[in-house]
Amino acid sequence: MAKQLTPRGEQRRNELLAFATKRFAANGYHPTSVAELVDGLGVGKGVFYWYFDSKEELFVEILREAERALRRAQWEAMDDDPDPIRRLETGIRASMHWWNEHRDLYRLIEFARTEASFASGVRKGEKVALDDTRKLVQAAMDAGQIPDGNAVVTAQAILGVSSVLARTQLLGRKRPPDEVADEVIDFCRYGLNGTRPEARRSA
Amino acid sequence: MAKQLTPRGEQRRNELLAFATKRFAANGYHPTSVAELVDGLGVGKGVFYWYFDSKEELFVEILREAERALRRAQWEAMDDDPDPIRRLETGIRASMHWWNEHRDLYRLIEFARTEASFASGVRKGEKVALDDTRKLVQAAMDAGQIPDGNAVVTAQAILGVSSVLARTQLLGRKRPPDEVADEVIDFCRYGLNGTRPEARRSA
């Protein structure tokens, strides 16, 4: 697409993006028709196709923006901390807060992974996330903070724990993001055998 | 449904189940039409509606059978081992082998979770899996094998690591199930800080 938009146009486009996100998350991508979207906004169908080439493009756009926003949130939180383990923890915490405020997007990304037409895009985004994580794990290994091992697998495991606890504890039961982040960090650091020498748990 | 089926009927039904599983996993549930299924099998449309009330029922049936089969595989593997940690490990290993041989079903369950009409069914199945896991974690805590903690969250974390590494390592890169299971177990036991005193890694 990439069209020149006036401020008014920009706003319409965002309305469409936001409303579609809500409906897709609530009802699923396929069951939500373009008609439902424009009716819900009280506009004609042509509006939709003025801003997007297709329903599919709209969805891809939502995904792309979500990934960009999450990544930015993580990087802003990690800021310039030089300690890899602390960066990792901060990243996890930032992710939890972000998911907490963009619950709909979690489900959309999960769906996108299950359908061939979107899976490749999602995988690209996840590759970036994995690589960010992997680099931190590798740095921590190099610095001797944690024992050597397969950094890729370790990074995936960390993302897996984050993802599952985000889904179940944060989005499912509605626990506070910081609490869930603490649990993710705990499990990732110590695993089952973890001896936790001192009290932790942040505010 | 629940109809009296002759052996021939039973076979047809299984053909439909198997073919639909393959197509749903490859193309997605919604994009796969009933017409495509019956054409692929070279039968008339009435055949489909003889065995299933609707496309949706077919899908739910696939999910239900998948969950039952996986659970049975886990329990058969764990058999009568009294040690909870070892049971946990065996369960993880069995799951990896099962997913490895039923790759299509992984994606189907992931999709089912993203759509309101199927999500409740999936959650029920996952609740069972979580409870099985939680009981083992609790038993290990009670026996003093691992430190006390929130057994539910821990169980979820274990399932999360299993799930992610199954998806990425087992199904994505096509690593052997036993290797992936070892990595899951390693991470779950020791986390990042894990010191691994002796060489592990099974054959």
Added chain:
DNA sequence: ACTCCGCTTGACCAGGTGGTCAAGTACGAT
């Protein structure tokens, strides 16, 4: 006052969709 163009309208389309059903076929039991 007029023009221009970003934006909006909604009837319309071709092509599917899930689902039905009257009719027929195959086959085991008698």
Added chain:
DNA sequence: ATCGTACTTGACCACCTGGTCAAGCGGAGT
């Protein structure tokens, strides 16, 4: 041989889908 019923056929249906487009609107620039 015939009968009953488990199964199969495929034309058919009402409805809905994503997408198009000629026509019109409205507000900023002149």
